[in-house]
Amino acid sequence: MSNRIKSGGIWRNIGFGLSVFALVSPAILVFLWMISLSLKNELDNTAYPPVFIPNPPTFANYIEVFEKNNFLLYFWNSLLVTGGAVLIGLLVGVPAGYGIARSKAYRTAVMILIARMTPALSYLIPLFLLFQIVGLIGSIWALLITHLVITVPIIVWVMIGYFEGIPQELEDAAYVDGATLWQSFRYIALPLARPGMMVGAILAFIFSWNNFVFSVVLGGKNSRTLPSAVYNSLTFEQISWGPLAAAALLVTLPVILMTIAAQREIVAGLSAGGLKD
Amino acid sequence: MTDKALPETEPTHGGGTHLAPRRYFLFALPALLLMAAVIISPWLFTLVMSVMEFKVGGAINFVGLGNFTKLASDSRFLESVGRTFWFTVLAVVFPIGLGTAAAVVFHRQFPFRGLLRTIFIMPMMATPVAVALVWTMMFHPQLGVLNYLLSLIGLPPFAWVYDPNTVIITLVLVEVWHWTPLVMLIVLGGMAALPTDPYDSATIDGASDWQMFRFITLPLILPYIMVAVVIRTIDALKVFDTIFVITQGGPGTASETLNIFLYLQAFQFYNLGYASAVVMVFFVIIVALSLLLLYMRQRLKWNAA
Numbered sequence: 001m002s003n004r005i006k007s008g009g010i011w012r013n014i015g016f017g018l019s020v021f022a023l024v025s026p027a028i029l030v031f032l033w034m035i036s037l038s039l040k041n042e043l044d045n046t047a048y049p050p051v052f053i054p055n056p057p058t059f060a061n062y063i064e065v066f067e068k069n070n071f072l073l074y075f076w077n078s079l080l081v082t083g084g085a086v087l088i089g090l091l092v093g094v095p096a097g098y099g100i101a102r103s104k105a106y107r108t109a110v111m112i113l114i115a116r117m118t119p120a121l122s123y124l125i126p127l128f129l130l131f132q133i134v135g136l137i138g139s140i141w142a143l144l145i146t147h148l149v150i151t152v153p154i155i156v157w158v159m160i161g162y163f164e165g166i167p168q169e170l171e172d173a174a175y176v177d178g179a180t181l182w183q184s185f186r187y188i189a190l191p192l193a194r195p196g197m198m199v200g201a202i203l204a205f206i207f208s209w210n211n212f213v214f215s216v217v218l219g220g221k222n223s224r225t226l227p228s229a230v231y232n233s234l235t236f237e238q239i240s241w242g243p244l245a246a247a248a249l250l251v252t253l254p255v256i257l258m259t260i261a262a263q264r265e266i267v268a269g270l271s272a273g274g275l276k277d
Numbered sequence: 278m279t280d281k282a283l284p285e286t287e288p289t290h291g292g293g294t295h296l297a298p299r300r301y302f303l304f305a306l307p308a309l310l311l312m313a314a315v316i317i318s319p320w321l322f323t324l325v326m327s328v329m330e331f332k333v334g335g336a337i338n339f340v341g342l343g344n345f346t347k348l349a350s351d352s353r354f355l356e357s358v359g360r361t362f363w364f365t366v367l368a369v370v371f372p373i374g375l376g377t378a379a380a381v382v383f384h385r386q387f388p389f390r391g392l393l394r395t396i397f398i399m400p401m402m403a404t405p406v407a408v409a410l411v412w413t414m415m416f417h418p419q420l421g422v423l424n425y426l427l428s429l430i431g432l433p434p435f436a437w438v439y440d441p442n443t444v445i446i447t448l449v450l451v452e453v454w455h456w457t458p459l460v461m462l463i464v465l466g467g468m469a470a471l472p473t474d475p476y477d478s479a480t481i482d483g484a485s486d487w488q489m490f491r492f493i494t495l496p497l498i499l500p501y502i503m504v505a506v507v508i509r510t511i512d513a514l515k516v517f518d519t520i521f522v523i524t525q526g527g528p529g530t531a532s533e534t535l536n537i538f539l540y541l542q543a544f545q546f547y548n549l550g551y552a553s554a555v556v557m558v559f560f561v562i563i564v565a566l567s568l569l570l571l572y573m574r575q576r577l578k579w580n581a582a
Contacts, residue, residue: 020387023379024396026454031399033422034411050422092308099304108305115316117563119515121539122556125326125549126319149315152308181300210404212518217544227406231522241414248407259402263395266402270462 037245061246089151097159138220162196199269326553333547344554368513376460409522441531467501
């Protein structure tokens, strides 16, 4: 049906164009305003009427973020936590997706869905106490372990879908030739599921990177991830708008770039299951 | 999703070794153990904690259902439940409507469609905390850009998050901005599978665009919309980041939803026993609502079939 409306008149096309414009403009406005705030000095940022276009643009806010706020430490923390959680997520999640898809153990899949449904704060109370007892509060490890709650379900869910799409016949042929279960997984199913691993890893990365509440509760002064570090700089230092916008932009830049680079995979992954968080 | 599973009994292929599901299950074992450790054991622990009185640094006492009876008469808690429902209704209805409309738009072919779609889904990918900080600056009553834009079209300044009467609707606005793209993607995924013949015959019969949408497209994509409703409901119930960053539940308690109430009890006041009881109530609400919605989805699907 996609080409059905080609015959429409010029007014219809204009109306359609306007609706597209209306749909994308809120997103554009917020991001442009974020960029604008980050490139202006404090005088322009608090001017009324607002100054929209930085003139001349200044990078002072970005320099301040890097100089004053240990930004690189928090960036590194985020990278360790998210990177580690995605890697472990792939390590256990890909075989799990395969096992569940092949044995059609969908009840197990439901369990993973339930994990998706519960508010993160509900596991944080016991985990907080547990990490306190074993002395992991304020360490990167506590955050990395907790972030598995985000990455494992996403990856398992995406992988179930991918492995279901790989015909069993290919593997049956391998069994006839004497392959073991592991070999057929390793040499037949796994290479075919590589695009799925990509989708799962990207989505898991984004939602783990964006997570805020785990680090608010479990993060220490030196183990915080970026989102909570930026939030903390807001409350404790009465930071001004320019550097704050610059920091906010830097926090979200990696996932925005990833979205642009991998938009096709993301669309495929999310429209299939609509899984996030 | 998995509801269209393959037929249960597959024909046996010549010499095909269909291995017992049990052996495939070994593949899932590490992930299951891990999830059990990080998710299920905390749940059990929370269940136990919910019948205890326990403040960090204090003694642990068994109080039976004491925490729950206390909750039932805690007006701050009850108000937060009501607020959460109100917020959820708004934060489901608007994204579903807008997201479905957006899916209809992006289903068509037009110049720069890929680029515009990427821009459209960006809010969903952006770090909520980062965006919330920018919203906070935009909501500023005197210096915020939003009130300036309102003044340009001749409207009086709006109080946004600074008035108990407008704070919820303003936070819903942020939520709509964030998550309408997810609804769009789910519905768009459903539209990709639409058959073409009904539209061809409808065109011959002279049906209008709206009629085609109402009587052909909508019934066919309804299951997908229901999936989006379920996901949106769950997410709206447990929204935390945006509210916490923008208002911390304020002004006063005017935007204190269940999740914010829970956070304050657990990690501000350190009433861990009481907070665990809140988790239990919260969990029951989420599961009950999801089951209700899934049940409705099943019904709708059967009617449509």
